[in-house]
Amino acid sequence: MEYLSNLGAGGSASRPSLFELVAQDQMRDLLQPAVRYVMSVYAQRYPRHLLRLVNKHDEFFAALMLVVELHYLRNWDASFAENFYGLKRSPAGAPRRVRKGASSTQRLSSTQIWSSLLVLVGLPYAKTKLDEAYEQVSGGAGSRIFGDIFAEQNTPPPADEPPSARIRRRGKAAFRMLYPYFNAVFQGAVFAYQIGYMYGKTDYYSPWLHLCGLQTRRMSMKDYADQEDRQRLAKKAASTALQGASQLRIMRHMLAMWLSKGFDYLKHALPMAVFFFKFLEWWYSSDYSNQGSTKPIPPPPDLIPPNPAGLAVPADPTVCPICTSPRTNPTMIPSGYVFCYPCIFKYVDEAGKCPITWADTRTDELRKIYSM
Ligand SMILES: [Zn+2]
Structure with missing residues (x-):
């Protein structure tokens, strides 16, 4: 087992193994259903405020993750899930071993932050929407069973079809045909990178990181110390700047500080939500949930x-x-x-x-x- 877990390390202590990276990927995939579940539970209680959010869940989740990931990328040089697993992103080609005393932490540039955001939030959102569109165009599982799709394909278009409708119909047909190939290439590229990463052929865990020119690294003690230093410095700078400042500015500063604290707290809250979600999933599928319930037995069907x-x-x-x-x-x-x-x-x-x-x-x- 030691061999396997070291497979991805490739000799460098700061290079995370494939398993850590896959774990953080999976955590990110679990966040969305967990957040959706929590939201839908609360929406039943407060439908007036939350129902609209639940109906627009994809957009809401993307917006939420945009803010969260931006915070983590700015403060920790890592996505939320990467930070949870003690990983960070660093520009490719950065020196692996740094001279003593030199600053080992090369921060992300704002271009790298925004390209990371595009990959972390924009890409999954676009993929969800495309999957949804494909499901709609292909008629979904339901119509595949009931045969609507064949009826639609076999009926010839009306002779007086307006050109705009024809273009839309052909676009739909092309999308229906090409999307599975696109999807296969997409998944294949991700898989190929993972295999390559596992055998040390590439330093990039995913094609998107390659495009951004970013590599993932384990956080070192120095990274944590630097982060603490930065926070201390920022606090000091803020308190000197706020001396003699107006009430409004102080209030604004406090609000920003609380918000930032809240995002750091999310690191504990969101995984808790995931575990809670998994627990509920298990609970409702297990016999325990049925035990001790005093539900009346339904009456037998009429003769x-x-x-x-x-x-x-x-x-x-x-x-x-x-x-x-x-x-x-x-x-x-x-x-x-x-x-x-x-x-x-x-x-x-x-x-x-x-x-x-x-x-x-x-x-x-x-x-x-x-x-x-
Ligand atoms: Zn008989």
Whole structure:
């Protein structure tokens, strides 16, 4: 196992293994359903304020992550999930071993921050929207089952179709055809980079990091110390700047400080939300949630009344209505009546209905009843 976990390290202590990077990727993927779940729970309680947010969840989540990631990129040179796993981004080609005393932490430039944001927030958002559009254009799983898609493809377009509608229809058809290939190339590129990274062929974990010219590194003690220094310096600078400042400026500064504190707190809150979400998922799928509940047992479905033209129900419930002798091999059909297996199989096979209620019945709906 040691060999495997060291596979991605490639000899350098600051190079994170593939497993750390995959873990932070997965955490990011879990955030969205977790946030959506928490939001929908609260939306039931406060529908007036939150329902609109839940309906526009993709946009809301993208906006939320934009603010969060911007904060983390500015303060920690890392995305939220990377920071959670103790990773950071650094410009490619930065010296791996730095002379003592020199500042080892090369900060991200604002171009790198914004390109990171584009990849971290813009790309997943665009992908979700494209997936949604594809699902719509391809008709979704439902219409694939019910066959709408074939009906639409096979009906010739009307002769007097306006040009704008024709362009839209052809665009849709092209998108429907090309998107799976695009998706395959997209996933394939990500996968190829991961394999390459694992075997030390590339220093970039994903094609997007390559495009941004950024590599991921483990945070060192020095990085943490530098971060603390920066915070201290910023605090000092702010307090000297605020001396004799107006009330309004002080208030604004306090607000910004609280907001920043709040974002740092998210590092603990969002993973908690993920674990809470996973816990609920497990809870509702487990038997524990059903135990001790005092839900009343639903009433049995109504009996289907016998058809006046059908066979009479015998007074003795152990007698088969078809052969009117004691049942052998008792077998039930969906209407609820019980017969001998040979009698009812022959009847249903020929008539396709229940002999008593005349409800439609098929031979594969016969059920053997266990008897002692
Ligand atoms: Zn019988």
